[in-house]
Amino acid sequence: MTATPGMRDLAHRLLTYEAGAGETSEPTESPTLRVYEKLRQGLGEFAGVAGFQSLASRALALARVEAPSLSAARISAAGALEGLGEIEHQIDTDRDRAAECAAGGGGIILISRLLGLLLIFLGEALTLSLLRVTWPGAALDDCNSEYGRKA
Numbered sequence: 666m667t668a669t670p671g672m673r674d675l676a677h678r679l680l681t682y683e684a685g686a687g688e689t690s691e692p693t694e695s696p697t698l699r700v701y702e703k704l705r706q707g708l709g710e711f712a713g714v715a716g717f718q719s720l721a722s723r724a725l726a727l728a729r730v731e732a733p734s735l736s737a738a739r740i741s742a743a744g745a746l747e748g749l750g751e752i753e754h755q756i757d758t759d760r761d762r763a764a765e766c767a768a769g770g771g772g773i774i775l776i777s778r779l780l781g782l783l784l785i786f787l788g789e790a791l792t793l794s795l796l797r798v799t800w801p802g803a804a805l806d807d808c809n810s811e812y813g814r815k816a
Contacts (some may be wrong), residue, residue: 666728667703668728668778668781669777669781671727672777672778672780672781672784673710673773673774673778674790675777675796675805676700676749676772676773676774676776676777676780677773678803678804678805679700679796679800679803680696680697680700680772680773680776681696682800682802682803683700683703684696685700686699690691695749695772696777696784697749697771697772697773697775697776698746698749700753700772700776701721701746701749701775701779702745703814704717704779704799705717705721705744705745705746705800706724706799707795707798707799708720708795712728713793714744717744718740718742718743718744718777719785720739720782720786721740721744721746721779721810722740723782724775724778724779724782725738725739725740725746725775725778726779727778728771728775728777731774732734732771732774732775734771735749735771735774735775738771738775738795747748749771749772772777778795780792783795793805796808
């Protein structure tokens with residue numbers, strides 16, 4: 666089972682927002698890592714480190730089915746996403762991974778899986794509230810929910 670189109674769209678919006686926010690002259694983390702870390706901080710306060718680590722590990726396991734390039738990524742005991750930087754660096758030199766990135770990318774798949782799990786366990790209202798607090802400037806209010814009404 667793949668990530669739903671609604672979760673992929675939401676993940677894409679967050680990654681696009683972070684990509685725009687990270688445009689500086691200094692090298693920074695990838696948008697995927699920035700989105701992941703913001704989710705980790707926000708949800709860690711709510712569910713604790715172990716709760717977030719559990720959700721993130723499950724999201725990574727689900728995402729690996731769709732994006733085998735994520736096989737080198739791992740979630741630490743503290744919930745940090747490790748190994749993604751090497752994967753994103755290798756995408757430039759590996760045609761199969763470049764095609765995968767163009768088709769949806771491991772980052773979008775991972776974040777969409779994590780958002781999908783949040784939706785399941787927290788519900789739509791609480792998940793969107795968390796996202797609005799974490800990304801107050803992002804265009805999240807015009808997203809259609811999975812249930813066909815405005816979120």
